[in-house]
Amino acid sequence: MTDISQLAPPEFIARDADVITAELIAEYEALSGKTLYPAQADRLMIDVIAYREMLIRTQINEAGKQNLIAFANGVMLDYLGDFFGVVRLDSENDEQLRKRIRLAPESYATTGSRQAYIFHALSTDASIIDCEAVRGNNGKVFIYILTADGNPSETLIQAVLDNTSDEKKRPLSDSVYVTAGEALDFKLVIKVTPLASANPQTVLARTVEKAESYVERLKIKLGQDVVSSQIINELNVDGVWQVNVILPAESLIVEPWQLANCTEILVTLGDAQNG
Secondary structure, three states, X not given: OOOHHHOOOOOOOOOOHHHHHHHHHHHHHHHHOOXXXXXXXXXXXXXXXXXXXXXXXXXXXXXXHOOOXXXXXXXXXXXXXXXXXXXXXXXXXXXXXXXXXXXXXXXXXXXXXXXHHHHHHHOOOOOEEEEEEEEOOOOEEEEEEEEOOOOOOHHHHHHHHHHHHOOOOOOOOOEEEEEEOEEEEEEEEEEEEEEOOOOHHHHHHHHHHHHHHHHHHHOOOOOOOEOHHHHHHHHOOOOEEEEEEEEOOOOEOOOOOEEEEEEEEEEEEOOOEOO
């Protein structure tokens, strides 16, 4: 199955300024019987016309992209959601709405699919930034929710339970349970060795900034593994000779319902190397 996020942005109409200019020159010369040269006033006017046409074509392309869920934003995304019966929740951002629109067809199923439960859970409140549904034994369905602060209230949990347990949304044989995503705590301890030619404090500051950014990304989605090679790649900033991951001692395999929760970041400097 094609991953749409890996596709090149669509182009509804060609925008190459050189091609547009060449076409205008050829048409002008064919109609007038004259040869145009760069310094002529008529040629300069054609350059202006070509530039304006290129701008118009760019606007056409951007307007076309607003008809696609992957690129639409603001009110245009709301209109696309209307096709699927999806209405933006209070304080819901574009990326959250986009995710729910894509999940919406799953909600048409009457068999209680995993994605259907996720759609209904996310549709409860915009404070839910991620969700996972896991089927257990004897018809039990466990729904794990994640909020920005990582600690959903009992009121929110009950609201999700009510929304996913409606008889029109779940099979009668399912028993739904809702809880917060399970936190898998870990410490991130890094030793970074700078190049001798680099300012060690600058390298340290950049590495800490990258580490904090990496940890923040872990907080917004359940089921993200903590992989040493990915951490090294993430923290390999300019001026770094080597990055050593001290903790976690080995990669953490995070279950789909778990949250990789970093409780501490510690970055130390090693002795500079000439490289």
